Amino acid sequence: MNKTDSIDILLSVTGMTPQVVTETLYAIHKETPERFPKEIYIITTKKGAEGVRNNLLGEKGKLNEFYREYGISPIVFNEDRHLKIIHDVDGELIDDARTKEEQAVIADFIFNEIKELTELNQNNTPKYRIHASIAGGRKTMTYLTGSSMNILANPEDRLSHVLVSEAFESNKEFYYPTKSENLIPGKQEGIYLDTSKAKVELSEIPLMRLRTLLDNKNSSLLTGYTHAVNEINKRLMINPKYLELTVDPDTFTLTISEKKSVILNNNQISVVLEPREFAVFMFIIEKIKNGEGFTIPSSKYKYESFIDAVKSFFELFSKIPVKDEMFQKRITETRDSELYELIKAINSKISEYAEECNITDPVIPPYSENTNWLYTLADNANIVLKRSGKKDFIILNGDPYDSGRNHNLIHPVKIESFELNKDFLTSQKDFWQNTIKNINKKIQKELPSTxxxxxxxxTCPNKVYRLGIPPENIHIRNHLD
Incomplete structure (x- = not known):
């Protein structure tokens, strides 16, 4: 994210000690001036707001005094926008946080204010980079602010407390270290302290950043602190060993289920894929079950890339689903269908070339004087698929029914020179990546949340495709049952 996309702001919780605002501003100016806020938001109670108005605001207030002393352009502070006085659903201002009811109101108020400040722009970047201070306010208020930041904070948001020299700590006359000598009464009668000698430092508190457990849609629907905590707890309770995936080749359906219902109300949900998507999903899922994983063929112009692409391309043929009762019946009963013969022909041809070229691995060699069989194989595949009545079953790039089709898109070898065709490698890489992307989109759309x-x-950790559930929890129904 470009740092200029977001506006730096200070979010401070105050009670009866408004000086925590100027103390934090001083520490930011001293330690991280590049993150000095352009705006200040203060969350406080009715009593706390009086302290802010009487001590911080106005021409003679401590904020302007601080700006003048350190040569800082005054930060615009609009009470209606920036002074957030905690109130209940009826608009009644909260005087203090002394009852259970007030605590609940404060929790929701703080959470919803932070939720608004952490919302994203249309380009999916945060509106603000928040420096949240929990140096002031009652303990409950500071805890709720920190907890809400843990749930909602974006990557560059910060949370801190200020450390003040012991002699100046909790001194109502102290607001920030001055540049020159300035005496204020100390805690003991007759003792005066020089504010220029005070030390104020930031103590940054690490954030857990639980926002990653929520998608943007869900975070915007959260109605308050308790609701948010419950939702986060649900997500943390998800255990992969209680998740199951059932794959049905007859209906192209993925059934996602929980042994212990945490997110899904009815314990399961179904996702229906298109035939091409289902073929790719089956290809990858079977490798995952066997502990093999699968890496998308590279588009780099190398012999190994060609071998991987062709190997994957032909292996995918065996996963082509055919949703046609008569056609499926012939496969089931006679095992003598065009599709079965096609698969046998592929295997036979691969073995034949492997033997001729002394290749141990049964894959098609990149150089050969006879490439017509590959055209014939592609044509045969398309004839078989066309007879099923479903054009969606076509997994070859280009229009297989167009006699003027560009063979370079489906053929791994150039006829003229019998050289490797880079277009084939690129088209295969794009095919796998785009199809997997479509599969994931359908799964994410059907599930109630991420x-x-x-x-x-x-997913693709370390360039190998995986799922987050154990392979033993993946069940594939027998296509011939």
Whole structure:
């Protein structure tokens, strides 16, 4: 994220000690001036607001005094916008946080204010970079601010407390270290302290950043602190060993389920894929179950890339789903269908070339004087698929029914020179990546939130495709049952 996309702000919680605002501003100016805020937001109670108005605001207030002493352009502070006085649903201002009811109101108020400040722009970047201070306010208020930041904070948001020299700590006359000598009464009668000798430092508190457990849609729907905590707890309770995936080749359906219902009300949800998507999903899921993983073929112009692409391309043929009762019946009963013959022909041809070229691995060699069989194989595949009545089953790039099709898009070898075709490598890489992307989108759309989607979508750690649920929890129904 470009740092200029977001506006730096200070969010401070205050009670009867408004000086925590100027103390924090001083520490930021001293330690991280590049993050000095352009705006200040203060969350406080009715009594706390009086202290802010009487001590911080106005021409002679401590904020302007601080700006003048350190040559800082005054930060615009509009009471209606920047002074957030805690109130209940009826608009009644809260005097203090002394009852259970007031505590609940304060919790929701603080959470919703922080939720608003952490919202994202249309370009998916934060509106603000927040420096949240929990140096003031009652203990409950500071805890709720820190806890809400843990749930909602964006990557560059910060949370801190200020450390003040012991002699100046909790001194109502002290607001920030001055540049020159300035005496204020100390805690003991007759003792005066020089504010220029005071030390104020930031103590940054690490954030857990639980926002990653929520998608943007869900975070905007949260109605208050308790609701947010409950939702986060749900997500933290998800255990992969209680998740199951059932794959049905007959209906192209993925059934996602929880043994212990945490997110799904009815314990399961179904996702229906298109035939092409289902073929790719089956290809990858079977490798995951066997502990093999799968890496998308590279588009780099190398022999190994060609071998991987062709190997994956032909292996995918065996996963082509055919949703046609008569066609499926012939596969089931006679095992003598065009599709079965096609698969046999592929295997036979691969073995034949492997033997001729003394290749141990049964893959197609990149150089050959006879490439017509590959055209024939592609045509045969398309004839078989066309007879099923479903054009969506076509997994070859280009229009297979167009006699003038560009063979370079589906053929790994150039006819003229019998050299490797880079277009083939690129088209295969794009095919796998785009199809997997579409599969993940469908899964994310059907699931109520990203909580389960992160386990069921296909990810690529270390360039190998994986799912977040254990392989033993993946069940594939027998296509011939």
């Amino acid at each position: 909580d389960l989607a992160v386990f069921y979508t296909i």
